[in-house]
Amino acid sequence: MSNIRIAAGIVAAENDRRAAALDADYAALGEKLARGGVDIGAITDKVSEFFVAVPSWGVGTGGTRFARFPGQGEPRHIFDKLDDCGVIQQLTRATPTVSLHIPWDKADPNELKAKAETLGLGFDAMNSNTFSDAADQAHSYKYGSLSHVDAATRAQAVDHNIECIELGAALGSKALTVWVGDGSNFPGQTNFTKSFERYLAAMAEIYKALPEDWRLFSEHKMYEPAFYSTVVQDWGTNYLIAQTLGPKAQCLVDLGHHAPNTNIEMIVARLIQFGKLGGFHFNDSKYGDDDLDAGSIEPYRLFLVFNELVDAEYRGVKGFHPAHMIDQSHNVTDPIESLISSANEIRRAYAQALLVDRAALSGYQDGNDALMATETLKRAYRTDVEPILAEARRRAGGAIDPVATYRASGYRAKVSAERPAVKGGSGGIV
Numbered sequence: 260m261s262n263i264r265i266a267a268g269i270v271a272a273e274n275d276r277r278a279a280a281l282d283a284d285y286a287a288l289g290e291k292l293a294r295g296g297v298d299i300g301a302i303t304d305k306v307s308e309f310f311v312a313v314p315s316w317g318v319g320t321g322g323t324r325f326a327r328f329p330g331q332g333e334p335r336h337i338f339d340k341l342d343d344c345g346v347i348q349q350l351t352r353a354t355p356t357v358s359l360h361i362p363w364d365k366a367d368p369n370e371l372k373a374k375a376e377t378l379g380l381g382f383d384a385m386n387s388n389t390f391s392d393a394a395d396q397a398h399s400y401k402y403g404s405l406s407h408v409d410a411a412t413r414a415q416a417v418d419h420n421i422e423c424i425e426l427g428a429a430l431g432s433k434a435l436t437v438w439v440g441d442g443s444n445f446p447g448q449t450n451f452t453k454s455f456e457r458y459l460a461a462m463a464e465i466y467k468a469l470p471e472d473w474r475l476f477s478e479h480k481m482y483e484p485a486f487y488s489t490v491v492q493d494w495g496t497n498y499l500i501a502q503t504l505g506p507k508a509q510c511l512v513d514l515g516h517h518a519p520n521t522n523i524e525m526i527v528a529r530l531i532q533f534g535k536l537g538g539f540h541f542n543d544s545k546y547g548d549d550d551l552d553a554g555s556i557e558p559y560r561l562f563l564v565f566n567e568l569v570d571a572e573y574r575g576v577k578g579f580h581p582a583h584m585i586d587q588s589h590n591v592t593d594p595i596e597s598l599i600s601s602a603n604e605i606r607r608a609y610a611q612a613l614l615v616d617r618a619a620l621s622g623y624q625d626g627n628d629a630l631m632a633t634e635t636l637k638r639a640y641r642t643d644v645e646p647i648l649a650e651a652r653r654r655a656g657g658a659i660d661p662v663a664t665y666r667a668s669g670y671r672a673k674v675s676a677e678r679p680a681v682k683g684g685s686g687g688i689v
């Protein structure tokens with residue numbers, strides 16, 4: 260098991276070329292922020308401590324239900340995937356954990372831990388898969404899993420989730436994310452109430468198996484793979500699940516899982532208010548669950564979500580510690596480059612949200628000054644925080660320009676020589 264890292268000399272040489280420009284840009288931004296009473300050092304420290312988990316499935320090339328076009332040097336198994344995740348962390352210093360998907364990433368926990376440790380990685384939330392059939396399973400999930408009409412199929416799905424918890428516990432993970440593909444394609448195909456009752460009873464079994472310090476995240480999704488109804492269709496149903504199961508159950512918000520034009524930042528605020536925001540699957544979308552790169556379509560929406568998160572952080576909301584995870588499908592880019600860029604965009608939204616003058620905003624809100632209130636958000640959003648992001652990476656040993664450094668390293672060509680091309684392959688949207 261070789262660890263393929265980018266040589267430290269390459270990162271240093273690339274950083275040297277950009278150091279003087281960054282020093283000047285950082286000083287200029289620091290001066291500008293200081294005029295508004297903001298200490299750039301404090302913002303940089305906070306950004307440095309903000310992390311987002313990389314999905315193991317994100318480092319392979321994704322696909323659609325039409326086709327998948329494999330990329331060069333694709334990871335063949337979880338250990339290759341961890342190598343790729345290690346490179347993302349090495350360059351960004353923003354992604355120290357990996358979120359595993361079982362059974363895709365199933366392996367000996369000791370080997371997984373040992374490999375991750377050599378790469379400086381840890382493990383974030385575990386993800387179960389009852390939306391497709393594994394080769395050796397007794398009962399099919401074609402007509403559902405945790406809400407299936409057949410008790411033996413439900414029990415099999417519950418057992419799989421418990422297996423994910425056990426593997427995760429051995430790896431140091433602290434959460435299980437459950438997303439089911441259960442639903443229906445035709446009116447009348449399923450009974451809404453009975454299927455939700457069956458789902459809740461099955462989730463209660465999983466909840467019982469959680470270690471004391473674990474959380475259970477349920478993820479809602481409006482449609483796909485079911486096209487008429489899904490059992491966990493929206494944040495209201497998701498909230499009911501978390502409320503019914505107990506304090507360790509919280510809602511996971513995948514940014515792509517809502518109807519078009521939904522005010523996602525407002526959902527985030529509601530879930531925070533009632534202690535049920537578990538975390539995020541960051542991505543972006545134009546039409547549906549497109550799983551495009553975070554911040555690539557609607558960066559202002561991402562900022563508005565972070566505006567709610569920072570508001571909660573500064574208010575010191577009790578028990579507020581959402582899990583930050585990326586969930587994307589990379590069909591036309593090098594997945595490593597997309598994940599590097601997404602991690603940066605997520606940190607960018609956080610940094611911009613930290614710059615919002617909250618005292619002024621509160622004053623404008625109380626004074627019904629709509630124009631100045633929204634301008635206060637815009638002023639923070641318009642700030643080019645790139646020098647802060649680059650400085651945070653540099654201080655932590657990462658790359659000032661991580662994509663350029665990745666390209667200069669020739670990593671993809673190197674792994675292409677070691678990893679034979681994958682033939683065919685299936686759809687990759689999750």
Ligand SMILES: [Mn+2]
Pocket residue numbers: 438478513540586689
């Ligand atoms: Mn997701």
